[in-house]
Amino acid sequence: MNIDQLLAQIAQKRPDLVEFRLDRLDNLTAVETIGQKKTLPAIATDKAIREPSVSRKILLAAASSSFEYVDIDFASHDAKRLVEECRAKGTKIIVSSHNFNGTPSQSELRDVFNSVREMEADICKIVTTATHPRDNLEVLNFVQEKCTEAKLVSFAMGSLGTPSRILSPVFGAEFTFAAFSQDSRTADGQLSIEDLRSVWHLLGIQ
16 A cells, blocks of 8 residues: 555544554655645654664654654653754644553652653643553543643553543543554554444444
């Protein structure tokens, strides 16, 4: 599938916002082509474990290529500098923090939020991992408390965290994530865009 075909299929799904995982790209021209040809607001992110200089080049290319947002991992090498460089190119910044071990307490979530917010992100993204159904309530209560202080995206990963993915926008999150299709899910607990819309319809959310 070429870039034009990919973008056409995405447009058919009518998402509000598209996240492009640029993990396997080291071709800056491909990044620039996506940025120029896309027809929907887009986030550029790079989650690959590779040389920081490669990720930096990819994200800077996205920031220069009409991507509305660049997602920068809070724990990445020289994150503050990368935030400043991408912002200077005119893009908005999402600073993201991922906890793959569990869902911390409310006080710990607040500490993470304050640290991410200090990076002067346009959107703070704080993601945990659900190890118990109650972790959904922890995350949703956190979103409800902090969404008035900064634009926030937060949910719990894992199969037990699906409710937080569905309900976080109701509690004040800027948006949530869904997969292009069942086969393209990038994390446990993630729904396809069709399934998410169906659940929202049943709940009277949309």
